[in-house]
Amino acid sequence: xxxxxxxxxxxxxxxxxxxxxxxxxxxxxxxxxxxxxxxxxxxxxxxxxxxxxxxxxxxxxxxxxxxxxxxxxxxxxxxxxxxxxxxxxxxxxxxxxxxxxxxxxxxxxxxxxxxxxxxxxxxxxxxxxxxxxxxxxxxxxxxxxxxxxxxxxxxxxxxxxxxxxxxxxxxxxxxxxxxx
Amino acid sequence: xxxxxxxxxxxxxxxxxxxxxxxxxxxxxxxxxxxxxxxxxxxxxxxxxxxxxxxxxxxxxxxxxxxxxxxxxxxxxxxxxxxxxxxxxxxxxxxxxxxxxxxxxxxxxxxxxxxxxxxxxxxxxxxxxxxxxxxxxxxxxxxxxxxxxxxxxxxxxxxx
Numbered sequence: 001x002x003x004x005x006x007x008x009x010x011x012x013x014x015x016x017x018x019x020x021x022x023x024x025x026x027x028x029x030x031x032x033x034x035x036x037x038x039x040x041x042x043x044x045x046x047x048x049x050x051x052x053x054x055x056x057x058x059x060x061x062x063x064x065x066x067x068x069x070x071x072x073x074x075x076x077x078x079x080x081x082x083x084x085x086x087x088x089x090x091x092x093x094x095x096x097x098x099x100x101x102x103x104x105x106x107x108x109x110x111x112x113x114x115x116x117x118x119x120x121x122x123x124x125x126x127x128x129x130x131x132x133x134x135x136x137x138x139x140x141x142x143x144x145x146x147x148x149x150x151x152x153x154x155x156x157x158x159x160x161x162x163x164x165x166x167x168x169x170x171x172x173x174x175x176x177x178x179x180x
Numbered sequence: 181x182x183x184x185x186x187x188x189x190x191x192x193x194x195x196x197x198x199x200x201x202x203x204x205x206x207x208x209x210x211x212x213x214x215x216x217x218x219x220x221x222x223x224x225x226x227x228x229x230x231x232x233x234x235x236x237x238x239x240x241x242x243x244x245x246x247x248x249x250x251x252x253x254x255x256x257x258x259x260x261x262x263x264x265x266x267x268x269x270x271x272x273x274x275x276x277x278x279x280x281x282x283x284x285x286x287x288x289x290x291x292x293x294x295x296x297x298x299x300x301x302x303x304x305x306x307x308x309x310x311x312x313x314x315x316x317x318x319x320x321x322x323x324x325x326x327x328x329x330x331x332x333x334x335x336x337x338x339x340x
Binding site: 014017018025026028029030033043046047050051054113114116117118136137138139141156157158160161164165167168171172 | 193194195196200203221225227228229231232233236237241
């Protein structure tokens with residue numbers, strides 16, 4: 001960036017900030033929702049990420065790619081949240097109760113095959129979930145995804161391949177005998 | 181597009197080897213109403229991805245954190261002023277004059293007088309304790325109730 005001036009830090013206005021952030025706020029939200037599942041929690045997470053960006057807006061010009069940086073931030077924020085949630089759930093949730101819940105949910109969602117895909121992705125390991133989200137939904141290329149998730153591009157490709165195969169296999173098996 | 185081509189692309193797709201362009205081709209193909217029956221499930225998968233791209237974040241983010249910052253500092257300043265004010269006012273209130281001391285001693289002696297007369301009063305009322313004593317002595321009258329209870333208990337089983 002040519003207009004970086006050491007003595008006079010450029011002050012970003014709200015509209016300038018929004019012009020930068022708005023184009024990818026939905027992607028942040030969708031990644032958060034993919035990881036946290038609940039809409040409210042994903043909204044909170046998105047809000048949190050945008051506020052963090054706003055607070056650090058003075059530094060924003062130093063980042064080469066604000067969008068990629070935000071996606072990484074979202075990932076970290078959500079994974080932290082999941083970790084703390086898991087720690088809490090271990091104390092409270094009874095395993096039997098959870099099984100019932102899943103069975104019930106399955107019954108409700110049986111008719112809607114799109115929801116099946118969502119459910120299948122939900123059951124994937126976190127890394128595969130994120131890779132599918134970023135590639136098949138947000139259409140980032142593998143190098144970008146590698147940077148966002150702090151992986152190497154080969155690992156991204158492998159995770160992607162595993163996830164795609166798992167989704168197809170699970171979907172065909174549920175369609176063949178799970179659901180009719 | 182030829183079905184053969186699609187099948188090849190799908191194979192590549194599952195190995196993670198397709199480019200974004202090729203994946204767009206796949207998505208286009210599966211947007212059609214009718215696809216080859218053995219590929220039906222891919223239609224669901226790609227349909228899900230396309231549907232998910234539409235989801236948007238609609239909540240507002242309050243960005244006027246700057247104003248909050250001002251209010252925060254304002255309250256800090258207000259508290260500081262208040263504390264300074266209290267600090268400088270205190271010494272005046274703390275200086276004790278002769279008149280103050282006199283008033284204090286006078287009040288103290290009055291209070292002592294009041295408490296002394298109070299104590300005298302309670303000592304005189306002490307004999308009322310005798311009533312309690314008498315009460316415990318009359319307790320044996322309760323014994324009377326026991327035999328009555330016994331008689332009643334004996335009668336009941338006989339009736340049944």
